[in-house]
Amino acid sequence: MKRILITGAAGFLGSHLCDRFIEEGHQVIAMDNLITGDLKNIEHLFQLEQFEFYHHDVTKFVHVPGPLDYILHFASPASPIDYLKIPIQTLKVGALGTHNLLGLAKEKQARILIASTSEVYGDPLVHPQSEDYYGNVNTISPRGVYDEAKRFQESITMAYHRFHGLDTRIARIFNTYGPRMRLNDGRVIPAFMGQALRGENLTVFGDGKQTRSFCYVDDQIEGIYRLLFSDYNLPVNIGNPGEISILEFAEEVIKLTGTDQKIVFKPLPQDDPLQRRPDISKAREILDWKPTVDREEGMKMTYEYFKSLSREELEKREHRDFSKRNTY
Template identity: 80%
Template sequence: MAKRILITGAAGFLASHLCDRFIKEGYEVIGMDNLITGNLKNIEHLFKLPNFEFYHHDVTTFVHVPGKLDYILHFASPASPIDYLKIPIQTLKVGSLGTLHLLGLAKEKKARILIASTSEVYGDPQVHPQNEEYYGNVSSTGPRGVYDEAKRFQESLTMAYHRFHGLETRIARIFNTYGPRMRLNDGRVIPAFIGQALRGEDLTVFGDGNQTRSFCYVDDQVEGIYRLLLSDYSEPVNIGNPEEITIKDFAEEIIKLTGTNQKIVYKELPKDDPMQRQPDITRAKQVLGWEPKISRSEGMKITYDYFKNLSKEELKKSEHKDFSKHIRR
């Protein structure tokens, strides 16, 4: 009998790729999303499949899924600064109440649950690269605290259920991930730069551009999460690409990739924006036998081609398409 998995945030960028992976592996997949930031176009190709169903639902209210569940992936959360600064209360609620409800469901169903945490638990780090033993440098009252602290609380609650109830839990600390299905207007570095290049605008770099990021292609990220879910390891695991680059140098790469002649313009650095971000993936290598395989040049070409081929007409059409017959509420 096929294993059955619930994936929250299923219409989002990363979780939609996870839906694809588990369908490919022969699982029965239940997608769940309240569509605050998700887009049903990301999973519309799955609606015709007998082993996929979708619930339009907000996990902060309650969560009920009839029948057995073997696994749960909790990916329901705004993940870009534009989103979580616009909807801060919902961000805090999905990290706290949503996580509580899904841990309760996992306990009821005797299911293994993987929580999508983030490199943002490290805040503006004073340790570089960041390993899982580092406690972080986070402002609980700053504007980014609604996301950072929601994820930190999420990890604490997950470990409490693991230790007190013996629940099988996994925690993935996800670093910057990119690829097809990202939103051009979600405020993250890659879609922001590509969107500006496609519109013929100058590329905006905040601060002096010497802050660093490390970008992991989505297929590599999915493979790491898949291996972590099926592993026997319950402590947090960094999943990301350790190849570090400054934002200024990355902007130059985008200009070269797109063949445009835009300039780089500099604006004030947002409050609490981390200056360094690079994962130490020693634990992932040792525990999961995982490390990223896809180079940034290869992944960025695929990503740019995706955005370049996404015409305004297609975007408008996708926003108004009627998916109601496929949705369970």
């Protein structure tokens, strides 16, 4: 039994990671300040002896008593609605939070895996995106707070690896979907699903020709798990290379949900990437990993999850109150 700290544990990916490591027989310490996470995602684990929860903000000093074998740092706002509302907290968790956890990993002599993102590539000029592409990011755009937080996160992680010999891993995560996503959080799939289930028209930004590549959560978790236990220190793309335009995807959602909504168009947000598709050659070679859940199957499972939500959950919007949070 290994002892594992997972930050952002009440979030979408963090909660699924908690499940995976519990299933593998490990002891999990979950940490989250609940600024965007939800205890409902992990409440089924509270009864287990091998599970602990710390309500803590990783931008402040992080102390965990006892030994640690692994740290997985997934604490960060990840949806546009969140990081545009709390830009400074987003930067702080990428910088101060990552620094604190790297220091903890050094103290505990633990291996640490950092959750990076395809957003480090910005609006890419190279397609598909491989790990040796440096990206095209506008540092001062509204989206820059998330993009640059993640780019700095990668830089400081590699600095700790090279200077202190810390055992590090970096997962560059592409668009992922599945159960436990929040409705209406600004990401494509929950936005479309929420609109369809409420009988609203589906909103497409720009002309809808921009592309995305969607990876089902089970595949994503498997890739992260394999990366953690690999011997590779440099960034690895983990995502599904199946590419689709947003307009085509909206049409797929309408067909899946059996609704007759129209598609309405709104202006494209500043610096929204026009193309997004991972080159997963490195993951195939190093991790012997590739996605196994096709989009049709994954979307059916995701739709069933959203349908199971209460009417109150479907009708509410993402109006989270950040006014009492330490966001400065």
